[in-house]
Amino acid sequence: MKRTADGMELEQAQALIREHSDRLGTERVAISGSHGRVLAEDVFSPMDQPPFDRAPVDGFALRASDTAGASENSPASLAVGETLYAGSWPARSVVAGTAARIMTGAPIPPGADCVIRQEDVSSGGGLVRIARPMRPGENYVYAGEDLKAGERVLLEGQCLNYAAVGILSSIGACEAAVYRLPRVALISTGDEIVEPGAPLGPGKIYNSNAFTIGLRLKELGAEVLQRGIVPDEPRALAEAMAGAAEAADLVLTTGGASVGAKDVAMESLELLGADILFKGLRMKPGSPAICGLFGRRLILCLSGNPAAASITFELLGRVALCGLAGNEGLLPVRIRAALKSGFGKPSLGRRFLRGRLVREAEAERIELVGKNSSGVLSSLLECNCLVDIPAGTGALKAGDMVDALMLGAQSFAWRQ
């Protein structure tokens, strides 16, 4: 009954998870439904963008050479020909001594090499008078200024945010090839778990993991299959795991992943004949995490303690999502910053503390956001990073530099 002090280092566990998280297949979706998806191929522009030379202002298109030497006292006077609106097309060229009336976004006619703003001229009687010399290219947007035909505009692996979809639409794309969304099945285990809304009997607690982990999965771009609450019974859980593995690309369970007499996750994996990739991690919280491989599906069993489940999900579950989704942006980014306040306890083993990176004047510091016991969910609200305290670290004081993993998903949000 002695607990093994062993367990695996986090990075080794992450490498095993990654190794068994193969990128999913691809599908083509309409760009209107592509938001938040991950591109499965590079995209090249089929056209120049803009597709033609155009005016960026309202005014007159003309030949700069016609304004050589022009001044207030001796303005160049040009005959105004056709009027070009956005969406129209020039019927003729601008020849020497003439100009075309032109609106923002309209194509610049052949012959003209610059555009003067309407507020910088005087006009009337079919003439426009320009009181200064113009330079060729002034107020002139060249075809392909934004994108050139054949240019690679988006990269495989890129998450399609609003700007990326905007670019697809601007080159006339109707569809995009994207990776299939990871489907993740979520099982809550425990005889003590009751769904919110039901009466709470003695010894019972409400199910929060299904919400916390389920919605976090959604935030990270996964499709979630809620598989409900399974009692602390190995056969029932094994059956639920097998069904979930059939329906999903990844199975997550919470609860029953410890060493007690009813810690059923391990027994269930054994009943299934799953390969155990690891059992136990050398870190707090979440040390009891277990990972099994059932067929080609990972079954990741997390602690039932809500905050521990959530933190372990960030450290392990996101690695699996990253592999499945083909999106490296799903991995937390490691930074280094100074602590704003100390942490009195020495850390015999490796420890992740909930933190909040805050900007102060022109620097950033990490605040520890309170209660760090495994069951404490409320401090997760404030938390935007996990401070990584190595094994064998003494008490920490304000100003000490620490490593932290930023929890924002890079590709699903603008960085803050």
Added chain:
Amino acid sequence: MKRTADGMELEQAQALIREHSDRLGTERVAISGSHGRVLAEDVFSPMDQPPFDRAPVDGFALRASDTAGASENSPASLAVGETLYAGSWPARSVVAGTAARIMTGAPIPPGADCVIRQEDVSSGGGLVRIARPMRPGENYVYAGEDLKAGERVLLEGQCLNYAAVGILSSIGACEAAVYRLPRVALISTGDEIVEPGAPLGPGKIYNSNAFTIGLRLKELGAEVLQRGIVPDEPRALAEAMAGAAEAADLVLTTGGASVGAKDVAMESLELLGADILFKGLRMKPGSPAICGLFGRRLILCLSGNPAAASITFELLGRVALCGLAGNEGLLPVRIRAALKSGFGKPSLGRRFLRGRLVREAEAERIELVGKNSSGVLSSLLECNCLVDIPAGTGALKAGDMVDALMLGAQSFAWRQ
């Protein structure tokens, strides 16, 4: 035909928009559908969380006083009574000289004041032997350690991310009172605009604003009503604006908001008899922005240039959303950081440059992400902030400190 150099200062325009963006009504939604919504009331916990004293480890619950003076040579030996699993409830108290077998998450029986891990004892024959003195409270989670009954756990105005919904579920809440989602109608104007997928005639360009602005609205938590493309005809646009204002809480148009002969946004607002809150802003890009008040609805007319539309949306549209949604987290956050590279042009007027705040070693610097002409959409991909260059600024060099507005929505993503 002289363009007025006037226009309004951005901050004044923002204040007018805010003044006319009243917070929407509230509704009650199931917590399963509350993700991303903004709380309309403070939430207080109806219960202690955890609801009872419980064991954080698998082991034995006992009275610390029974282990006074215990040692390897002279362990305390206690009779083991009932076994408590998570979800069960103690049938009796732990009296002097006894212990209860207890699993993680199970309620600690009356009488016991500490829990010893199973790996730290030897047991057998109905006895458990403890070889060291225990302290009261050791391995003991008190009822209410996370949240106390009556404690305020979430605040009005808070956006319900995964952690917040997790907390609601943990206190058994089924529903939450949230503000109604802002409904925003989006109209693209311009005779030159063609929907992606259609053939692109001469002088035409593809509609990207409907995608860029529409998806950005979605990222910021709004419901989008796409009202299609309207030609450059004041009556048609006025009619489209009126219909949109009836269906939505806010109307956005792109295109036709300049000074040319077919710049129809202003004419359309006049046909409607809308009050003009401002026409023109003292900044680039997006200087031609117009805002009208039609009944109680704001109609915000942005430049048709894709990047200008997008940037002006961040500066103006988000202010309206913030007011409607009751979510201050929707406003961009102003920071100050050093430029990574220079910007050669002096800025006679105020100018917003696309930038990217990047972390380097232990500091952060702002990279300018290239092409800043109004039509250039591709650089928006890289951009995570807008650098705010005041009027009258000379050329900028690397290392110069600048102000920037971070474009991430604070409440919809963990900060990065």
